[in-house]
Amino acid sequence: MTNKRIALALALAAFAGACAPPPQKATYDAKQTETMAAYRRVKEIPFDKANPFSKEKADLGYALFFDPRLGHENSVSCATCHVPALGWGDAFPKSPATLGRTTPRHSPGIANLAWDELYFWDGRVDTLEAQMLAAVAGPSMNTPLPDLEKKLRAIPGYAPLFAKAFPGTAEPITSANVAKAIAVYERTVVSGRAPFDAWIEGDESAISDDAKQGFWLFTGKANCAACHNTWRFTDGSFHDIGLPGEDPGRGRLLTSIAKMKQAFKTPSLRDVSLSAPYFHDGSVGTLLDVINHYEKGGIKRPSLSEDMKAVALSREDKRNLLAFLSTLTSAEPPVRAPRLP
């Protein structure tokens, strides 16, 4: 390279440096830094030791999850109520069941369940495997488990998939193995990266200043983070948030514990923009309605959560909270249904 060319390269480099935007460096105090760190995504999925991950099980579970032949009259799959493009929920206030019936609750999203302790809105089972069997045999899908096995054994394409997923067993097509395969698949369902994650990892331009203000409200005055915390935006806790209605929720299982009457599991807020309507009963259609409910503090009754307190929120506060919530939705494309055996 000639001296002239070197000089030109140096000049261009200097020019580029002068034109580049100055690196954004936000300053957060120690408490804010600690708060942000608590929302950083984790990398490892915790699979169940009793049902460890294998690609074969996950692939089989992927097919089974989307297969409507598991349900009543071959017409209902898990994905009927847990639609990937709708935040793994559905758009009905209360999910339809078979035989023209309706379930009593809204379909909850099923992403990030590998980290949960209890399943269903009322936490009535403690493994994903049990949850899956209860859903298939219950009103949602209405297939008795012996019938489920008969149906799957009659589909030739499933035999090799089950044999690969559960090698060394004489008859691998059992309802227990269906549950294991779907549970392994479901544990792999993790919400996509959202603009919020980029901000937490240091990209100040990833979300707006309004959204950042919304996050400080969310974790501060508005007290949303009392339950919607960790990177999943839920701690899996159970609360009566003071909605009208008679559904006993977790109180049906823990009958003697006053605070569990009308208590339901805290849902994740990942991809929350996709999963309207909201609450366990699907009773409100927008996130602004949700915020308005929390602003009022819910119906005062003995079971009302101690963490539910009315809070004064200005119009600007609400706008900032909505801006923040919108940053939790990933732009990644939704999971697509597989080719079925």
Add this chain to the structure above:
Amino acid sequence: MCRSLAFAAGVGLAFAAVLPVGAGDFRVRQVDRQFSVAELDARVDDTVEFTNDDKVAHNIFSRSIAQPFDLGAQRPGESLRIRLAAPGELKVECAIHPRMRLTIRVAR
């Protein structure tokens, strides 16, 4: 049904066993939605004091046959005590935060 009745009766007994706050034989903190210990070895008539050092409420209870109890809602900063009334193993949980689990082994 019988189990529900037994639990309800036990809850009633346990309320009577909640003692005024003072120096307990064992102290268990609740912090970051966890108990400060996962296991305790104790004896009948020992006391366990539960202190809520979190920013959120808890609700400690046990469905164990040896001594079912429900301490009810416990606000941040509050302390509640139980007296261990019978030998056996107590599985202690928080009704609000199911991840919180503590086992108390109670010897005679």
